[in-house]
Amino acid sequence: MTSTASAHGIDIAYESFGSPDGRPLLLIMGLGAQLIHWDDELCEQLAEQGHHVVRFDNRDAGMSTHLHEAGAPAPGKPAPYLLDDMAADTAGLMDALGWPAAHVMGASMGGMIAQSLAIRHPERVLTLISIMSTPGGAVAPPSESARSVLFAKPVTTREEAMTQALATWSVIGSPGYELDRERVQRLAGQAFDRGHDPAGFARQLAAIMASPDRTEALTRLNVPALVIHGADDQLVPLSGGQATAAAIPGAELKVFPGMGHDLPRALWPELVEAVTKLTAGHAGPAR
Structure with a gap:
């Protein structure tokens, strides 16, 4: 069931899995993505390992607040907000949940937001899991093919969204694993129904581009x-994960061969094991 929390004027849609007595684990999704892109089954597997899992829609995505009044970004116009503002949303959601601190896992832009949260509010982050992300700057430019799908023409119908999603993930997905076409199309249709907003996507992208390097x-x-990264990521190349791990003192880097800019089902058991090992070993107060 989807619930809503308010954080300094932003309504945040979220869902939870597992016992409230479990280790708090907050999942942050990436650019233009929604909470449904953290698969139900993956969330359930994490919950089975003792986590109280919460996934949510970032501002300008899904069922959370969309800043329509800000309009679409334009050259020479300041970005309506930065990643630090999205990190503040995340901290506000934690306040609403009654979580003084949590284990925080972010994918792609979600990894950037998780990093920003740890930088700005270190007392709120018990452990940090950054997946297929980057500390910013120019360390991990996308390939030309990935750039072309990132800036593809916005769709206007549910059917177009499903078709475009297949084209996108055929480029940036994991070449070492078979593309789950049914899942890709199903999620694309659901995401279109929950909150299709090309201008919101553009505002999130502007936030990424306008935010300073975090290294x-x-x-x-x-x-x-x-730090988790795919060896074959075309959208955020492996150099992004390597730079993230090199910057954070003591960080562990886990590289999956054949993985692109997604989380193939076949890798979930190993992902869940690695996350659980980290969170179970650091369940106390944030450092």
């Missing part, structure tokens, strides 16, 4: 961290 700030973190 130096990451070197000052004192938080147990796990």
Whole structure:
């Protein structure tokens, strides 16, 4: 069941899995993606390992607040918000949940938001899991083919969304694993129904591009961290994960051969095991 929490003027849609007595684990999704892109089954597997899992829609995505009044970004116009503002949304959701601190896992842009949260509110982050992400700057430019799908023409119908999703994930998905076409199309249709917003996507992208490099700030973190990346990621190349892990003191880097810019079902058991090992070993107060 989807619930809503308010954080300084932003309504955040979220869903939870597992016992409230479990280790709090907050999942942050990426650019233009929604909470449904954290698969139900993956969330259930994490819950079975003792986590109280919460997934949510970022601002300008899904059923959370869309900043329609900000309009679409334009050259020479300041970005309506930055990743730090999205990190503040995340902290506000934690307040509403009654979580003084949590284990925080973000994918792609969600990894950037998780990093920003750890930088700005280190006391709120028990452990940091950054997946297929980057500390910013120019360390991990997308391939030309990935750039072409990132800036593809916005769709206007549910059917177009499903077709475009297949084209997108055929380029940036995991070449070492068979593309789950049914899942891709199903999620694309659901996402279109929940909150299709090309201008919101553009505002999130503007936030990424306008936010400063986090590398130096990451070197000052004192938080147990796990960095996960695919060796064959076309959208955020492996150099992004390597730079993230190199910046965070003591961070572990886990690279999956054949993985692109998604989380293939076949990798879930190993992902869940790695996350559980980290969170179970650091269940106390945030560092």
